[in-house]
Amino acid sequence: MSTTEFEYAGHVGLSFGTVYFERLAEEPNDKPWATTDRSWVTAYRVTGPRIRGTVRIIPKYDEPLATWHNNGPNENAWEFLPTGFYVGYGRAHHADCEGDLEVWGSTLAEGVHVFTKRDMDWNFSVRRREGGIDDYPAPRGTRDKARELIRALVELHQQDAMHVYTKAVALAREKRAKRTAALREEYREVDRILRELQGRHAELQVRRSLMEGEWSFETAIDEAAPTADAQTA
Numbered sequence: 001m002s003t004t005e006f007e008y009a010g011h012v013g014l015s016f017g018t019v020y021f022e023r024l025a026e027e028p029n030d031k032p033w034a035t036t037d038r039s040w041v042t043a044y045r046v047t048g049p050r051i052r053g054t055v056r057i058i059p060k061y062d063e064p065l066a067t068w069h070n071n072g073p074n075e076n077a078w079e080f081l082p083t084g085f086y087v088g089y090g091r092a093h094h095a096d097c098e099g100d101l102e103v104w105g106s107t108l109a110e111g112v113h114v115f116t117k118r119d120m121d122w123n124f125s126v127r128r129r130e131g132g133i134d135d136y137p138a139p140r141g142t143r144d145k146a147r148e149l150i151r152a153l154v155e156l157h158q159q160d161a162m163h164v165y166t167k168a169v170a171l172a173r174e175k176r177a178k179r180t181a182a183l184r185e186e187y188r189e190v191d192r193i194l195r196e197l198q199g200r201h202a203e204l205q206v207r208r209s210l211m212e213g214e215w216s217f218e219t220a221i222d223e224a225a226p227t228a229d230a231q232t233a
Contacts, residue, residue: 006045009160012152016145019048021153027056040171041097042163044153051149053089053101053108057157059168060084062117081168085114085157087150091129103149106142109135114154122151 009023024043042057062084063077088097090108101108106128114120126143127135138146158164210216 009044010156012156014048014145014148014152016148017049019046019051019149019152021046021156024054028054038097040167040174042157042167044157046101046149046153048149050104051102051145053099055099055101055150055153056088056097057154058086058088058097059164059171060086060113062115064118079117081165081172083116083168085116085154087111087114087154089146089150090127090135093133101146103146104139104142106138108138108142108146112150122147 005026006022006024009021011018011020022045024045027038027041027043040058044055044057046053046055059082061079061082063079086096087099088095088111089099089101090110091098091100092110095111097111099108099111109127109129110125112124124147126138126146128138128142129135137143210220
């Protein structure tokens with residue numbers, strides 16, 4: 001690969017040596033059946049002591065679960081632009097992006113979600129590929145080095161705020177139609193519940209006024225008394 005094919009990102013000194021990250025100018029699509037150019041994906045070529053491969057980072061919506069009413073299910077919170085990340089460093093069956101990182105003799109599998117609106121646990125699981133499609137927990141040395149490496153890469157990635165913003169905007173545009181449809185569906189359900197609650201609210205307000213008001217309470221008591229005709233019937 002020539003030097004014109006990547007944008008130099010930087011290097012970091014880690015506990016096991018210096019690791020270099022080269023941000024590719026054009027992301028090589030690892031999903032050839034994809035119908036878009038995936039302009040929201042950032043690919044890094046990673047090299048270091050017994051470390052080599054490609055890692056991909058994509059923006060993710062960091063939407064923790066939030067309860068908006070007591071009797072309903074948990075719903076997702078909402079943000080306009082994605083603030084979290086998914087880091088694909090190994091092959092995965094259902095991931096939006098993948099990598100092919102090798103760390104100390106182990107070819108890694110899967111990736112990790114990086115949260116920005118809640119505490120991030122950097123002690124994430126690290127697995128290695130074996131036997132084609134199978135994967136198993138990575139050895140302790142590989143696991144610790146992979147965790148340290150991925151954390152350093154995410155921090156370096158975040159330093160270029162404009163790049164992060166550009167990728168977030170690209171994903172927001174791609175997801176707009178799907179997210180809009182989901183919002184419309186949820187709005188209809190919430191609107192239905194709201195109308196039911198409004199009707200119940202008005203009913204309870206009348207009942208409360210009846211019970212709390214001395215005049216209204218006594219008036220209702222009197223009005224409930226049987227009439228003279230009813231008493232002689």
